Amino acid sequence: MGVQLHSEPFDPGVELARFEATLPVGSVGATASFTGTMRNHNEGDQVCAMTLEHYPGMTEKQLEEVVQDARQQWDIIDALIVHRVGDILPGQPIVLTAVCSAHRAAAFDACRFLMEALKSRATFWKKETLLNGETRWVEKNTPGH
Template sequence: MKQGSIPPQRAWVQSSPLDLQGLLQQFQPHDGQSDEYPTGAIVSFSGLVRDFNERPEVTALTLEHYPGMTEKVLHQLLLEAQTRWQLQDALVVHRVGRMLPGDAIVFVAVASSHRKDAFAACEYIMDMLKTRAPFWKKEETGNDSYWVDARESDAEAAAAWLKDHDGH
């Protein structure tokens, strides 16, 4: 049995730096505890800008998005995770704009009765986010900049979830 639906306010995009500790401390399952399915696990993931990717020595990353649509896709991913696993709550916050290596770019948190559901849902949200959310990355290296193509490994990770779910 699922807890209540995860509200749209649990998925947002911001241009200001992410306060990872603050987000984790503030994350409380919105439905609170239930006698039948008490929260037994909270799993979170924090993604950081790396100083390397397709080319060495990335000095900055600019992330652009489709306002309005991005938030809808992020919320949809939370709802999809809730249909697959027993979740009390979930949250995704994604940063956009110009960032430097080491800056936080994404935060995902999931609350569930069981750790396996929480871990799986968190991984699912990240894998699907990388292929379905309308974000575009531009990396800077010294005096050069370039748009980053989608990775085949990200598409394969998302396809594996769909395959597992469809039974194919």
């Protein structure tokens, strides 16, 4: 299924169901997914909003390469990355990664790989708005391990 960027809020459950519905009945033995949600705090400060910018065309290509790398490393049936861009509020999903395979090990491993690889390889810029109205660019990602 591949990669989707959304400028509006999305429902991870709906996206996951849509993804699974594209696969042949009985072909999937395991589905692993991860949903990342915006927190209302970062680096000790209260955060009330975030703007997530990207480079159209390039970001999608980078995410598609991440999916292709997962397909080459694990025996998976299909993979999905859904990612928000634009204005995001605390509690809203930012990212969904999902992998379907015949067996759980490949699904778990490939799903974690998608998330970790996109955090380090895809071109996104995050600008937080703090409770006091100040804005700042997020300079680093939280560690995944």
